[in-house]
Amino acid sequence: MNIRYLLLCMVLLTGCSQNDWRSASRASSGLAPDPATTPEAVLQVYGASAYGWRGWFAIHTWIAAKPANAERYTVYEVIGWRERRGLPVLRIEAVDSPDRYWFGAKPELLLDRRGAGVQELILAVDQAARDYPWKNEYRVFPGPNSNTFPAWVAQQVPDLELELPFRAIGSGWAD
Template sequence: MIQPKHLLILLLLPLLTACANNDWRTASRASAGIAPDPSTTPEPVIQVYAADAWGWRGIFAVHTWIALKPRNADQYTVYEVVGWRERRGLPVLRIEQDTPDRHWFGARPELILDRRGEGVDELITQIESTAQNYPWKHEYRVFPGPNSNTFPAWVAQKVPDLQLELPFRAIGSGWAD
């Protein structure tokens, strides 16, 4: 018979391992090599990524973000909500030129939407405009939201032609309903 203290250790081991392997101070933010090189890709690109959330949260949830590259642009613009920005008095909605497919604090991203070519220019314009009107730019709550998954879900509602479906582990995506 397993003693309660041994059972507790068995239950906590995966949690402790996930936390130990996700140290934000040393975790890679490098490209995962998924996004097309903007210098050789003239067509417009919209990509949406999901990666395991930081630390123990990654067992249950993902962090999602949107990357846009207009036609002939030489860089991507990344749109995402980052909770720690609120504590620093910054808007939680971060819109910056960045590596679109970077690891999220050590977690490799998964491509969940890839739109290119015809009609994408108009979608990019709609997403850029929609982002400016995001109602929770200064609010963040891990659960139930608004959080990093609320923003892409809200964009998906406002730009239905994007046809974005977030994964089940995108906790907080229902906040936009």
């Protein structure tokens, strides 16, 4: 047996398992400011390596918003498995920690807006999210997927000035 083939198999098998992601997926990564001590409006976009082998080349992205003086964040994201359960793939939900690990992968901050003018951006993002045309459709490739959603929101809200990285596969689907 070819040693390169054997090594590739080992990498594939270990790469599809991200250890115990269940315990880490509930933990905050520390990127989102605490609403209790942050009265200003906050709008953030996160990206984290996709689950399993897809994480080698793709990320999952989501948007988090906290209006001025709000006690919680609202997270906006598209999650494919929701479709199989008969749910809309677009999830809009109030949460305490919008910066949780994604299946064990620590998110990175792709956009961080705070303070003056952010309240208006949050309202525009919320409206764009609610108008998202593919809230019941999901395809890993080429889209619409979790990266199509924030890219589409960015098209509707150009003042957001969101530029997704190359690894946000599916972000160009709605162009």
